Amino acid sequence: xxxxxxxxxxxxxxxxxxxxxxxxxxxxxxxxxxxxxxxxxxxxxxxxxxxxxxxxxxxxxxxxxxxxxxxxxxxxxxxxxxxxxxxxxxxxxxxxxxxxxxxxxxxxxxxxxxxxxxxxxxxxxxxxxxxxxxxxxxxxxxxxxxxxxxxxxxxxxxxxxxxxxxxxxxxxxxxxxxxxxxxxxxxxxxxxxxxxxxxxxxxxxxxxxxxxxxxxxxxxxxxxxxxxxxxxxxxxxxxxxxxxxxxxxxxxxxxxxxxxxxxxxxxxxxxxxxxxxxxxxxxxxxxxxxxxxxxxxxxxxxxxxxxxxxxxxxxxxxxxxxxxxxx
Amino acid sequence: xxxxxxxxxxxxxxxxxxxxxxxxxxxxxxxxxxxxxxxxxxxxxxxxxxxxxxxxxxxxxxxxxxxxxxxxxxxxxxxxxxxxxxxxxxxxxxxxxxxxxxxxxxxxxxxxxxxxxxxxxxxxxxxxxxxxxxxxxxxxxxxxxxxxxxxxxxxxxxxxx
Numbered sequence: 001x002x003x004x005x006x007x008x009x010x011x012x013x014x015x016x017x018x019x020x021x022x023x024x025x026x027x028x029x030x031x032x033x034x035x036x037x038x039x040x041x042x043x044x045x046x047x048x049x050x051x052x053x054x055x056x057x058x059x060x061x062x063x064x065x066x067x068x069x070x071x072x073x074x075x076x077x078x079x080x081x082x083x084x085x086x087x088x089x090x091x092x093x094x095x096x097x098x099x100x101x102x103x104x105x106x107x108x109x110x111x112x113x114x115x116x117x118x119x120x121x122x123x124x125x126x127x128x129x130x131x132x133x134x135x136x137x138x139x140x141x142x143x144x145x146x147x148x149x150x151x152x153x154x155x156x157x158x159x160x161x162x163x164x165x166x167x168x169x170x171x172x173x174x175x176x177x178x179x180x181x182x183x184x185x186x187x188x189x190x191x192x193x194x195x196x197x198x199x200x201x202x203x204x205x206x207x208x209x210x211x212x213x214x215x216x217x218x219x220x221x222x223x224x225x226x227x228x229x230x231x232x233x234x235x236x237x238x239x240x241x242x243x244x245x246x247x248x249x250x251x252x253x254x255x256x257x258x259x260x261x262x263x264x265x266x267x268x269x270x271x272x273x274x275x276x277x278x279x280x281x282x283x284x285x286x287x288x289x290x291x292x293x294x295x296x297x298x299x300x301x302x303x304x305x306x307x308x309x310x311x312x313x314x315x316x317x318x319x320x321x322x323x324x325x326x327x
Numbered sequence: 328x329x330x331x332x333x334x335x336x337x338x339x340x341x342x343x344x345x346x347x348x349x350x351x352x353x354x355x356x357x358x359x360x361x362x363x364x365x366x367x368x369x370x371x372x373x374x375x376x377x378x379x380x381x382x383x384x385x386x387x388x389x390x391x392x393x394x395x396x397x398x399x400x401x402x403x404x405x406x407x408x409x410x411x412x413x414x415x416x417x418x419x420x421x422x423x424x425x426x427x428x429x430x431x432x433x434x435x436x437x438x439x440x441x442x443x444x445x446x447x448x449x450x451x452x453x454x455x456x457x458x459x460x461x462x463x464x465x466x467x468x469x470x471x472x473x474x475x476x477x478x479x480x481x482x483x484x485x486x487x488x
Binding site: 009 | 356357365414417429430445463470
């Protein structure tokens with residue numbers, strides 16, 4: 001089974017091609033050679049890719065996963081071989097403290113006797129993801145509840161739709177380059193037999209915004225989902241006195257002003273939208289959380305401090321949060 | 328009188344422009360491809376670079392020059408392409424692993440859904456990078472991405488390899 005995500009990666013890589021590491025100004029004749037952006041149009045590379053695709057089918061059954069994990073706060077590693085690639089993932093710890101920065105390195109090695117072209121790995125290829133949503137060949141990524149095609153009148157309460165919108169985690173938490181101001185933009189690299197390439201990413205645990213649910217560190221040599229390598233990961237508990245993301249959401253949705261806003265937004269969806277679909281924001285702020293929702297003419301901003309106090313701004317009307325409404 | 332000055336400026340451009348565009352142009356091409364298809368990209372990129380040269384002081388002083396230039400480039404994509412994005416067909420060598428109807432299915436998504444899905448899921452951009460281009464937050468990018476994927480899944484489903 002080829003997932004939508006896998007198809008997208010294969011297609012996008014082929015048509016949008018590698019990132020060029022030079023200024024893409026027009027050539028002297030005013031043109032830009034689009035073929036240089038498309039590895040699929042290059043003869044030898046095309047043959048190599050076609051051969052690789054055939055090998056994918058043949059080699060899936062030969063996937064070998066070697067996994068090791070330490071139980072204490074020490075480095076862990078895991079590796080997957082998917083001919084002609086071996087992908088190894090190392091992480092500085094799988095049981096970090098709430099203030100720790102986790103470092104992870106993915107190394108891709110060509111284990112075949114022929115050159116093989118792969119996208120240059122980037123730190124964002126490594127992600128921290130709820131285990132249930134880790135994308136593997138046998139486990140396509142979970143998606144949030146179907147928020148479209150279901151009108152509010154079908155019985156789904158607006159406040160629950162709002163909860164679903166705020167609970168969207170599907171993309172996981174991506175690792176960042178050491179210098180976030182210099183993001184990695186990939187490109188492709190041709191690995192010679194035995195040659196490796198690697199990337200190292202960093203992820204601060206503070207402010208990550210995820211509750212201590214069953215998590216995994218996952219990485220793959222894009223676009224080959226068969227190279228996915230996974231390491232179980234234990235999220236650190238939230239420090240005392242700090243509201244978790246889910247607790248903040250529960251408290252916000254328990255507020256009458258928020259519930260009334262949800263009903264109003266559901267009754268007045270933006271033109272062209274079948275129901276209350278909007279842009280959501282959910283981020284840690286200095287001493288708590290800020291949730292925002294915008295749909296058509298309706299806008300909600302909820303700020304919740306760690307002690308449960310805070311403010312609600314619903315369509316411009318401000319009101320305080322009642323911390324006693326928390327479960 | 329004007330032309331010699333303009334020529335002199337072209338010979339000695341602000342080095343920040345070259346650096347900005349060197350970092351930016353490859354990603355701009357990818358984002359424009361997702362937005363409107365491949366037909367107008369070359370012209371849009373060239374026009375954007377010309378705009379950057381003409382307004383370098385203003386653009387370089389912006390907090391998010393990439394997002395601004397992306398909007399400039401988008402405005403250069405023809406109106407017909409904006410309404411009916413023409414993404415390249417699936418190369419023969421990728422079929423049947425990639426469903427031939429994928430480009431048409433992508434074209435049915437909203438602009439932000441299509442750009443978010445194509446750049447994050449397809450090309451591995453981070454939500455933050457896409458948000459910078461689209462001028463929206465990371466969570467919004469993730470929302471667009473999730474909805475876009477759901478639509479694609481409903482539209483073409485999965486194919487057996």
